[in-house]
Amino acid sequence: MSENDAPTRSNRQPPKKNHSLFKIILLLVSIVIFLIGIFTYKLYLHAGNTVTDMHTPIGKTSKKIAQKKPFSILLLGADTGADGRKYKGNSDTIIVATVNPTKNRVKLVSVPRDTLAELIGAKPRNMQKINAAYNYGGTKMAAKSVGQLLDVPIDYYMTINMSALKTIVNDVGGIDVNIPFSFTSVWTGGQKFKKGMHHLNGTQALAYSRMRHEDPHGDYGRQLRQQQVIQAVLKKAMQPKILLKYEDITRDLAKNMRTDLTFADLKTLTIDYRNTAGNIKSDQLQGQDAWINDSSYQVASTKELNRVSSKIRHELGLSSEKVDNAEVYQNELNPYFDGTNNQLFYISNDFTTTMAQ
Template identity: 45%
Template sequence: MGRHNKKMNKKKKWLVWILSILGVLIIGIGGYAFYLYQSVEKAVSSMHTPIEREKSEKRTEQIDFGKKHPFSVLLLGVDEREGDRGRSDTLIVLTINPHVNSIKMLSIPRDTRTEIIGKGTQDKINHAYAFGGVEMTINTVENFLDIPIDYFVEVNMESFKDIVNAVGGVTVNNPFAFTFEGHTFKKGTIKLNGEEALAYSRMRKEDPRGDFGRQDRQRQIIQAVIKQGASLSTITKVDDILGVLGNNVQTNLTFNQMLEIQKNYKSTAGNLEQLQLTGSGTKIGGIYYFFVPKEELTKLSSQLKQHLSGS
């Protein structure tokens, strides 16, 4: 899968940065600025979800955004169904270093086999959320990559349909035609409503790249939502958009921290590198797992550790 590694173009880098830190949610167009500031602050307050630990055990000191310390964020896309706590079907680790003005982004396949910290078993990494929520997921990802996870942003994937509808639909470029959950998606440029976007982002079994292909479609939807939401044509829908985000996004970042990130780290947006885990899939007891060789994991861990260093 390493051949798929590539740097995103400048526009896409900026869109991913907006998603990753939730720190530049259109604060200001003329006299509308103060109203938006208050609305964003209210929405972020409802998103704020502290976790028990103050900092990662892999950290010797607290992150200080004023001093521009490098930090990491775990993005979780949780697919919650009725009567089911859900699993973190999307796991993306971002490391942000303002000293070298760059972001590294690593997607972890949901079927990756690893130790579930706090459970004492080997299992699919996305099962950590079902067993112990955000905190068990953070601990498991920290152990898997051997790096600190400082902050998290959790998005309820079911909310995608509400977010997409709130911005008036999204347009994506579909690489191949397929049918899923009663929806047919043609190859090429297509416009999707909320229900269609959710189905588009969930399909993986018909994709020759499996979970990697699904991750790409999820990123497509997220980037299209932000692009559409940032356009002038949707400025009157800000309340609807913020309402959906406030009800479906959770993070341990505070509003003030987001403002500090936007102020002190925005220069990193121009240099985002997407990393990719390589490995192979096999079945154990009839269950599919994705295995990452130790040498591959060590290599990626070293890259991320270096990026999280102070220089």
């Protein structure tokens, strides 16, 4: 081609705008994917380190999550840190949660903290309020005692300090709850709560979860509110924008929570059990007022123990069994007890109701 044949500026072909635009879009998408990749990798590493910090086995590790089977997990809310406490404290929140991937369902069963139960592993044989098991023998004794009380397997556990609840709620940006009645929480800070849907910050959520004196249903009403708060936190935690707060959340969880769930378990839960979080059902073990050795207790009837046991076992795909434990034995020794007017309930001499020092 001669110099005269070379195309002039005026007759050159214009650049292909679509092609250039496509390159720009591709570049932007690549940058976004790259940034998301970095964030995800960082989240993955950070979450792994966090779970390592929280991971505290208390016995043989269950394989049910890895096998994608229904499983149970004991949720313990210890009163350590609340009201300035520094000692281990009792587990004032006791919930047996069952997770069933086939039915896409989570079931929360609250156990009243004052329920009479044998502390499994105590020497000599000892019956106390069930919340004392955590203080007396740690999570291991608490898990064994709850499992024996209800005749159900406890596959995993998760313990969190109640004082950390306000931090976690603040980390997720607060929660929305439907408050069933108006009250002033005199014993937990004097906060005022009005009936209806409200947005609660961490301090309010903690007070709302702990109040029981102003509740007409006492500890049973508190159990329902605690389940309500748990569901609200889970709902908020499922929102994509919470990923932006992952460092705060994982840091606070590492400081305040212990569990025998592994990082692999949590990854499997995220992938294979994620649909269960949208279907949460609640239940309670109902007790009867009793007076035992100058202290107020809740005594669960044998019929009630069997009802709750059957419910939990059904969620786990297990057949029902007749509950046969120390509580049933004590019930048989008190045939006329019906829970009215804080009746006396007698414990056989086979057990002590005094904690060993």
